[in-house]
Amino acid sequence: MSKEEDNVSQYHEPVEKLDEKTMNISRALNSLKEEIEAVDWYNQRVVSSNDPELREIMAHNRDEEIEHACMLIEWLRRNMDKWDDELRTYLFTEGPISHLEEKVSEIMNDSSSLNIGDLK
Secondary structure, eight states: OOHHHHHHHTOSSOGGGOOHHHHHHHHHHHHHHHHHHHHHHHHHHHHHOOOHHHHHHHHHHHHHHHHHHHHHHHHHHHHSTTHHHHHHHHTTOOSOGGGHHHHHHHHHHHHHTTOOOOOO
């Protein structure tokens, strides 16, 4: 398989139907998957190694991969619809994560029920 054919195989739709923004988003998402996978691998190695110096090196590498993943998430937040809203809903919050969406919906419903009326 040629390099060009391999690049095309990463897309689920015909590449000629995809614009550059969509392909960039796909690149970012694939890179994010790779970074997260690397975090997992390094973390497992840190936990299982009995050599303190090697553990420190691998922990450093894991943390670098976390940095890369965060950079990609920020790029996605800026460039792909919905990321900004979802990150604002779930990140840096308290309480059960699985109930945050309900809480936001309740707040939105309460604020829309102020019923001020027509201000004309």
